[in-house]
Amino acid sequence: MKAEFLQIIEENQGIIHKVSKMYRNSKEDQEDLFQEIVFQLWKAFPKFRQASKVSTWMYRIALNTAMASYRKRSISIDYDSQISDQFHPTENTEKSENEEKMYEALRRLTDSEKAIISLFLEDYSYSEIAEITGITENNVGVRINRIKSKLKTILNQ
Amino acid sequence: MELDELKKNWQQSGESYKSQTQLDRMTQIQQHPKLKRIRFRLIFESILLLAFVFTYNDILDGANKALWANIMLIGSTLVFILSDVIGYFTFQNPIKSNNLKLSMKSFNRSLKKLSLFSVTSTFLFGASLILFMVSTIDLTQIKQLILAGMLVTLIALTYASYKNWNLRIKAIQATLKDLND
Numbered sequence: 001m002k003a004e005f006l007q008i009i010e011e012n013q014g015i016i017h018k019v020s021k022m023y024r025n026s027k028e029d030q031e032d033l034f035q036e037i038v039f040q041l042w043k044a045f046p047k048f049r050q051a052s053k054v055s056t057w058m059y060r061i062a063l064n065t066a067m068a069s070y071r072k073r074s075i076s077i078d079y080d081s082q083i084s085d086q087f088h089p090t091e092n093t094e095k096s097e098n099e100e101k102m103y104e105a106l107r108r109l110t111d112s113e114k115a116i117i118s119l120f121l122e123d124y125s126y127s128e129i130a131e132i133t134g135i136t137e138n139n140v141g142v143r144i145n146r147i148k149s150k151l152k153t154i155l156n157q
Numbered sequence: 158m159e160l161d162e163l164k165k166n167w168q169q170s171g172e173s174y175k176s177q178t179q180l181d182r183m184t185q186i187q188q189h190p191k192l193k194r195i196r197f198r199l200i201f202e203s204i205l206l207l208a209f210v211f212t213y214n215d216i217l218d219g220a221n222k223a224l225w226a227n228i229m230l231i232g233s234t235l236v237f238i239l240s241d242v243i244g245y246f247t248f249q250n251p252i253k254s255n256n257l258k259l260s261m262k263s264f265n266r267s268l269k270k271l272s273l274f275s276v277t278s279t280f281l282f283g284a285s286l287i288l289f290m291v292s293t294i295d296l297t298q299i300k301q302l303i304l305a306g307m308l309v310t311l312i313a314l315t316y317a318s319y320k321n322w323n324l325r326i327k328a329i330q331a332t333l334k335d336l337n338d
Contacts, residue, residue: 134257
């Protein structure tokens with residue numbers, strides 16, 4: 001069972017990286033959240049019957065862990081963005097800058113907005129988002145429109 | 158950056174890589190960053206408090222104190238340790254349901270109960286210790302002042318503990334409210 005679990009997580013670890021990076025500012029906090037998510041996934045794995053997609057199951061656990069896990073608000077320095085020009089090869093600089101800009105914008109949303117928009121950006125349907133978050137399908141549509149405008153404002157600042 | 162570009166960036170991000178060995182290590186409870194800190198505190202406090210329970214009789218002259226004061230002190234010490242243990246298991250299991258809203262609702266309920274238990278046990282332990290110490294002494298004016306100081310300190314510590322829990326619960330409630338809107 002462990003081997004199967006590790007295989008699944010290794011192949012889909014991008015989901016955990018994205019959720020950790022969206023919910024936490026500093027590299028250290030992101031690493032901590034990554035570990036917490038893997039631990040919760042392992043605990044939930046025996047109940048995972050493959051009735052849903054692996055990615056859906058992982059998002060569900062990852063978002064839930066990120067939202068329930070409390071961290072004290074602190075001033076953090078994002079070293080990643082400060083050193084990006086020095087350490088990323090030239091061809092990757094633009095991509096890395098865009099990625100940083102995206103995460104900076106996403107981090108300014110509330111925890112539940114982050115959950116909804118991440119599922120939307122991952123191309124989940126409104127009904128799937130409703131099922132994962134527990135809010136109604138209609139409300140998902142309304143919320144996504146609101147978050148989109150909020151993000152547009154943030155990105156155009 | 159337009160929203161389409163945002164979507165593309167999102168789907169292409171998360172490229173960092175961790176090996177199966179690293180991931181395997183993360184499945185072990187000993188490696189869990191938050192639980193590690195809670196466990197350390199739990200063990201540290203439990204050792205100190207149990208050592209206190211086994212030695213207080215000699216150090217604080219327990220044999221000469223009232224029986225009720227002895228029972229209260231031992232009882233409140235054990236309740237304090239129990240509250241730490243329940244806290245450890247609560248934070249080990251934050252996921253309570255399949256959807257985020259229900260899960261957060263249930264976690265919020267658990268946190269509220271835990272905070273009440275934790276704050277009460279902190280106050281109870283402090284109050285029992287003070288009552289134990291003053292149970293057989295004559296309260297002179299100086300001693301009364303010292304007792305008042307101890308009570309104020311205990312209330313301040315209990316309030317700090319309450320505020321700390323409240324911050325945590327408020328963060329969860331804000332998320333819940335946001336999910337309900």
